[in-house]
Amino acid sequence: MTKALEIKNLQKSYDNGFEALKGINLEVQEGDFYALLGPNGAGKSTTIGIISSLVRKSSGHVSVFGYDIDSDMVKAKRMLGVVPQEFNFNQFEKVQDIIVTQAGYYGIPAAEARKRSEKYLKQLGLWDKRNNVSRMLSGGMKRRLMIARALIHKPKLLILDEPTAGVDIELRRSLWDFLREINEQEGTTIILTTHYLEEAEQLCRNIGIIDKGEIVENTSMKNLLGKLQQESFVLDLREPVADVPKFAGYTVRKVDDLSIEVDVAKNQGVNDLFRQLSDYSISVASMRNKSNRLEELFVSLTTDTPVEKSVSENSGEEKGESQP
């Protein structure tokens, strides 16, 4: 299988001495949907900057579909489409002009680019705005404009740096659908960085976690989630309970009169829990995950805290802050 991206011993020190990347290694296969996760300042944007040639690496090798970004720069760049974190289009130009101009940089003549831009602008809901000056667009539209711009030369590898930051829920879902579609139907390899762990869990097949300039985890999403030792569920009750009875094999805490929290160990299942609930005549209205499971892992991997500990110690409120 072809490697869409191969990074070997990539190292970057900035002029002020800050070592942003400490020799990372990373491989992403063709057709993959890959998430690169990490806290702020972990090195995600530096990595993307180096791949897209906006940041100069200190040492190491990067190749895109087998083309080295140093020795085969032009071919590597043709394979690559990048959606950066910050808006970086000319605020005074019109939406369609921005895309047609970008196409021109890839050697696509204007007439062909206009035709092609129609498809992406329609798919991303920007066709009605094609003659608007870009600075007049809403934040979500600006982000979609950058996605359309990145796709106009039909790159085989699309890299998105926090594509849904500051985007409302509805739009985020429609972007997810769009990205899934181009990954599945057009076979575009996608790498995205995100703060929203739910996003990575929903979209990506493989995942890398980067922290302080080092890759601390690089595996399939399935494997990673399999590492969870336990999960916490919140049960909403039909009728208030005064005291929570003892449950054999489960740790149960009362949140308030109408809800309780239950820790369920890996492979333990919830059948027995519900049997016991019935025994106590506790009627459950609904049940949900206490928080995103991936978030537990993420916190544990980037703060050196064991998973079990972080699950039981982190309160819902704390997690609320890091959620969108």
Next chain:
Amino acid sequence: MSEWKYNLVAFNTIFSREIRRFMRIWPQTLLPPVITMTLYFVIFGAVIGSRVGEMGGFDYMTFVVPGLVMMSVITNSFTNVASSFFSNKFQKSIEELLVSPVPNWVILAGYTMGGVVRGLYVGVLVMLLGAFFIELQIHHVLVTLLAVFLTATLFALGGFINAIFAGKFDDIAIIPTFVLTPLTYLGGVFYSVDVLPEPWRQLSMLNPILYQVNAFRYGILGQDSGISIGWAFAVMTLAIVILAVWALHLLRVGKGLRS
């Protein structure tokens, strides 16, 4: 498609975008030089000029028109590239180009030629304005065209280098204000250096703009100013090569563009 065709499309894209830009904001780019130059023509040419008498063998108005055309070409070709490139750098939209496979020399050529066209466009406008005041007759078409083209290219490259070094908008105003304007005003636009006493005459000979203005004036008026035209063209060509190599070097190392 061959690499050449890709590069040609990319060049056209940058070039036509540059032209679109200065045409779109014509009240900022084309109108001011027209108004300023009309004032120059009226005041220096018609009002004061009639009292000056002859300059370099011509009546003052005839003498000053080629100088003012050249001054407009210099300022406009420089400013166009400096403003456009810096503004793209400031808005980060220059990244659109930097992530693309466009070679550096195509980027430089596209921006430079955009600036050249703005310089020539304004030059023609000023020339047409001048035609209201004097009987315009071009004596050496080739010399005139070559002088104006080389001058516009040279200053467009200068504007590019200025924009690369600039970190804020003030930085693209400093060079035009403190270097370009004094050199132009003292570069034989308004007077013939022959009227200067020594050592000012000799000192003026060090001003590169003097040669360009004189070469252009020679092309239009056919007047020999005592400065070799061949020498003027050789100096301009050499300066263009030096600035182009410097600009390409700055692009290669990513000065002010890549961290």
